[in-house]
Amino acid sequence: MELRHLNYFQAVAEELNYRKAAERLFISQPGLSRQIKQLEEEMGVQLFERDRKHVELTAAGAYFKREVDFILNHLEITQKQIQEIAQGKEGELRIGFLGSASNQVLPDLLQKLNSRFPKINTSLEELSNQIQVEMIQKDKLDLGFVRLASVPEDLEMRAVYRDTFSLVVPADHPISVDTFQSVGQYSDESFILFSSDYSNFYYEQILGICRDAGFSPRIKHKSVHALTIFRLVENGLGVAIVPTSLKEGYELNVRFMEIPAITQFTELSLIWKPENRNPVLGKVLSLI
Incomplete structure (x- = not known):
């Protein structure tokens, strides 16, 4: 053979x-x-x-x-890897991530990485939860940042950031931060949500927030991209519920309001395959 x-x-x-x-x-x-x-x-x-x-x-x-x-x-x-070594570099780390990871968690990791291991290069891809899982299983990614309740048995998962939920409304919406008390105040609004393809667990959490407030949301639009959701909100096509950390990094005409008195929270988790033989991976895990 x-x-x-x-x-x-x-x-x-x-x-x-x-x-x-x-x-x-x-x-x-x-x-x-x-x-x-x-x-x-x-x-x-x-x-x-x-x-x-x-x-x-x-x-x-x-x-x-x-x-x-x-x-x-x-x-x-x-x-x-051997080409990197021959060129005096240490190696490459392939990272998949959700958009929300790029606001805080991922930049912090890259700063630590550049400080401790300046010869390690990174390849970054913004991907959905499921595609990250599949690519890590196939050894096409080394690390992934996901929002999932669980992963297959051949992968490891570690929560790295706990986040609250916020309501996103047009900047000129009549309900202000001072008068916002419950998501139930928006029961008659159209909702724009992350698609269940983004994360079914996450999608169910959003529906649970609305159910706990006494209504079933009228879902008008879905997307897997935060910017698309925010643009639709900005143009008056509905309101959205997203992780609070997503308010960073966007200069849009929308208002973020953290939802008070709810039990739901969302966690950003790091996933990897223990059998991955990329020598760089072990060094980076120690930084998380």
Whole structure:
């Protein structure tokens, strides 16, 4: 078995089409078929179920794909790491985050990182909760900042920031900070919420705040981006409930009002995969 066999297998497993996989690899389709057959003979198992119209992974093939994805990704990481070392750098940390983490938690971490480990570079991607989980499981991210109640068993999670909730209204809304007592005062308003795709747990918390105030919110718009939500509020299309920390970093014509006397709070958590072999990860975890 050679590395090319793994690359060929991965292409077919992703495309589930020999012609498309061969075009992607710039080799002939018969040549690709021979390489896959060699691999199956070497492994002693059938990796694909195939006929003239369909190609599907067998159970063994599906397991092998997960392992091949890990192997090829780890080789790519290793290549980057040795290039960093050869250039006198220490390595790279790949971080996923929600927008709210960029206001306080993430800048604090990066300042500590630059102070303690100036040779560590970071790659930052703003991503949804679920995509961060999936990328960390596949070793395509090292750390993630999420708002989730739990994560799969192969990941670790540590709460790093507890936040209150605030109501966001247009700046000229007649209910002011001084007269704001309960979310129930807004029961007749349209609401703009983070989509449940952002975090179903978080979405249910927002609905719970409204239920506790005696009403079910009339949800007019949903988005996974805070700026979009704030722009809609600014233009009078509704009100929103968001983590209080999101009020930092936006210069918009809206008013944030922390919601009093509620039991709900939201936590920003750090997640990572203990089996991650990036040598930089252990150093950074000590800073959290």
